[in-house]
Amino acid sequence: MEYTVTLLILMGISIILALSLNLITGYCGQISLGHAAFYGAGAYCAAMMTKAGIPFGVALLAGTALAGALGVIVGLASLRVRHDFLAITTMGVGFLFLGVVRKQDWLGGEMGIFAIPDPGLSKTAYMVLVLVLAALVAAFSLYLKRTWMGFAFDAIADDEDTARMVGIDVPRYKLTAFAMGTALAGLAGGLYAHDIKYIGPDSFSFIESITILSMVVIGGIGSVPGVIFAAAALSVLPQWLQFIAEYKLLLYGGLLFAVMRFSPGGLAGMARGMAARARAGGAP
Amino acid sequence: MTAVLEVRGVSVAFGGVQALEDVSFELREGELLGLMGPNGAGKTTAMRAITGVVTPQEGEVRLRGRRLNGLAVERRVRLGLGMSQQIVKPFRSMTVVQNVALAAGAARTANPLGALFQTGRGAETARARELLELVGIGEAADASPSELPLGFLKRLEVARALALDPQLLLLDEPLAGLNQAEAATFADVITGLNRGGLSIILIEHNLGEVLRICSRLVVLDNGRNLKSGAPLEVMADPAVRAAYLGEGGDDAEAG
Ligand SMILES: Nc1ncnc2c1ncn2[C@@H]1O[C@H](COP(=O)(O)OP(=O)(O)OP(=O)(O)O)[C@@H](O)[C@H]1O
Numbered sequence: 349m350e351y352t353v354t355l356l357i358l359m360g361i362s363i364i365l366a367l368s369l370n371l372i373t374g375y376c377g378q379i380s381l382g383h384a385a386f387y388g389a390g391a392y393c394a395a396m397m398t399k400a401g402i403p404f405g406v407a408l409l410a411g412t413a414l415a416g417a418l419g420v421i422v423g424l425a426s427l428r429v430r431h432d433f434l435a436i437t438t439m440g441v442g443f444l445f446l447g448v449v450r451k452q453d454w455l456g457g458e459m460g461i462f463a464i465p466d467p468g469l470s471k472t473a474y475m476v477l478v479l480v481l482a483a484l485v486a487a488f489s490l491y492l493k494r495t496w497m498g499f500a501f502d503a504i505a506d507d508e509d510t511a512r513m514v515g516i517d518v519p520r521y522k523l524t525a526f527a528m529g530t531a532l533a534g535l536a537g538g539l540y541a542h543d544i545k546y547i548g549p550d551s552f553s554f555i556e557s558i559t560i561l562s563m564v565v566i567g568g569i570g571s572v573p574g575v576i577f578a579a580a581a582l583s584v585l586p587q588w589l590q591f592i593a594e595y596k597l598l599l600y601g602g603l604l605f606a607v608m609r610f611s612p613g614g615l616a617g618m619a620r621g622m623a624a625r626a627r628a629g630g631a632p
Numbered sequence: 633m634t635a636v637l638e639v640r641g642v643s644v645a646f647g648g649v650q651a652l653e654d655v656s657f658e659l660r661e662g663e664l665l666g667l668m669g670p671n672g673a674g675k676t677t678a679m680r681a682i683t684g685v686v687t688p689q690e691g692e693v694r695l696r697g698r699r700l701n702g703l704a705v706e707r708r709v710r711l712g713l714g715m716s717q718q719i720v721k722p723f724r725s726m727t728v729v730q731n732v733a734l735a736a737g738a739a740r741t742a743n744p745l746g747a748l749f750q751t752g753r754g755a756e757t758a759r760a761r762e763l764l765e766l767v768g769i770g771e772a773a774d775a776s777p778s779e780l781p782l783g784f785l786k787r788l789e790v791a792r793a794l795a796l797d798p799q800l801l802l803l804d805e806p807l808a809g810l811n812q813a814e815a816a817t818f819a820d821v822i823t824g825l826n827r828g829g830l831s832i833i834l835i836e837h838n839l840g841e842v843l844r845i846c847s848r849l850v851v852l853d854n855g856r857n858l859k860s861g862a863p864l865e866v867m868a869d870p871a872v873r874a875a876y877l878g879e880g881g882d883d884a885e886a887g
């Protein structure tokens with residue numbers, strides 16, 4: 349039971365994290381290889397604050413806000429770069445974050461932050477909190493897709509230049525996607541820090557960024573159910589199978605490549621294809 | 633008469649290629665102006681300088697007296713420019729009607745936060761269907777742009793531009809990909825829009841239709857102003873004939 353609760357918390361956090369990147373990469377079409385930086389910023393911020401005696405809820409919100417603010421700054425810097433350059437820029441942001449955190453004694457340096465205070469909830473209550481937040485983020489994602497903001501994101505992901513031709517302020521929409529996506533990554537970070545109660549630079553490494561991106565791409569870029577499924581699966585598999593944990597970068601990198609190459613729609617795309625074939629096969 | 637659009641002394645160079653050199657013309661209220669010239673004359677570049685896709689090294693563009701230089705494409709669109717491009721660029725992830733509905737909802741996408749609190753696309757979709765009927769591709773409303781031939785995509789571009797309710801419509805070769813009968817029908821649609829009060833700049837190689845529907849012509853050659861005036865007067869000019877026969881003889885035959 350205890351173990352199940354632990355896994356469900358981990359899954360819930362991963363779902364929030366993957367859905368947060370899905371807003372940026374899936375909805376708005378902007379690749380990011382440095383999403384772990386915002387996850388980390390939220391985690392460090394929330395952990396430092398609860399260690400300073402600030403209530404958990406306030407710390408969680410502050411971590412969310414800080415990550416979102418950093419996201420806007422990175423977004424502003426990235427407005428002029430496209431596609432492959434954006435991948436490199438965001439990867440750079442990820443490394444920059446690690447480089448800075450490693451050298452800051454007040455952030456625990458290489459050792460990280462220990463003994464993060466307990467949020468004062470039972471393990472089960474914490475699980476309920478995480479799962480409720482994950483459900484809210486999923487509901488928000490589904491709602492967003494139906495709004496005119498979602499419609500504008502579709503256009504930007506499809507073709508930025510043409511989006512401008514129909515009057516869409518592409519930079520502002522991109523910044524909004526970055527702000528929302530990175531803020532939610534910060535929320536996931538705060539939840540993670542107060543679950544594990546220890547964070548260090550290694551918790552937010554390049555491998556973590558690739559893992560998050562794998563969840564989005566394998567699940568199916570832009571598909572909420574697909575991304576939730578992939579996030580749940582990819583977060584618990586390494587807990588069960590030791591070799592996955594050891595070869596994470598290789599495995600996820602390989603999976604990422606295979607999906608991009610052979611099934612760009614991810615699992616969601618495959619499921620749609622199979623459903624279509626089943627219907628076609630069932631027809632007289 | 634007030635000018636809807638003024639292009640003053642515009643020069644555009646791409647690296648070593650001088651695509652436009654000191655080009656000036658204006659579009660008056662309610663006009664249907666033909667912007668002519670042989671291949672490579674700089675017509676598309678002139679349109680891009682107006683819309684803001686390319687930045688002129690010199691000169692200025694004014695919409696109803698308001699200077700557009702320095703404004704991003706989307707700002708100019710919101711000030712009233714609507715355009716259909718020579719190289720069609722539909723949103724391929726959307727259906728035809730969605731392409732147009734997005735433009736019809738320009739007021740809803742004006743700012744991201746406002747857009748977050750707006751759902752429902754019924755009115756815009758209905759308007760989009762009307763416009764698709766108007767341009768003659770209503771039957772393709774639910775198709776994907778990737779399944780459609782050029783003639784349909786050209787008209788999709790026009791419907792999408794119209795959905796913005798522009799003050800000024802810029803059309804770059806909208807008749808391409810249409811057969812004679814379709815071209816004539818669509819040229820009549822363009823005339824109808826113009827009669828309805830819309831000011832239009834038409835770039836088009838189909839000389840027959842241009843001479844039939846345009847009220848005035850501006851001819852560019854080699855990136856420079858060559859001639860402007862009433863259609864028959866312009867076409868009677870030996871320099872215009874030479875430009876067409878010299879570099880685009882096949883186009884001149886269309887007239
Ligand atoms: N992006 C660009 N980079 C370099 N050169 C360009 C670019 N766009 C246009 N040119 C050049 O500028 C000149 C004018 O091109 P433009 O497309 O404006 O001509 P056009 O009058 O529209 O011709 P067409 O009738 O063939 O469409 C041509 O010599 C073209 O090769």
Ligand SMILES: [Mg+2]
Pocket residue numbers: 675676677718804
């Ligand atoms: Mg052209």
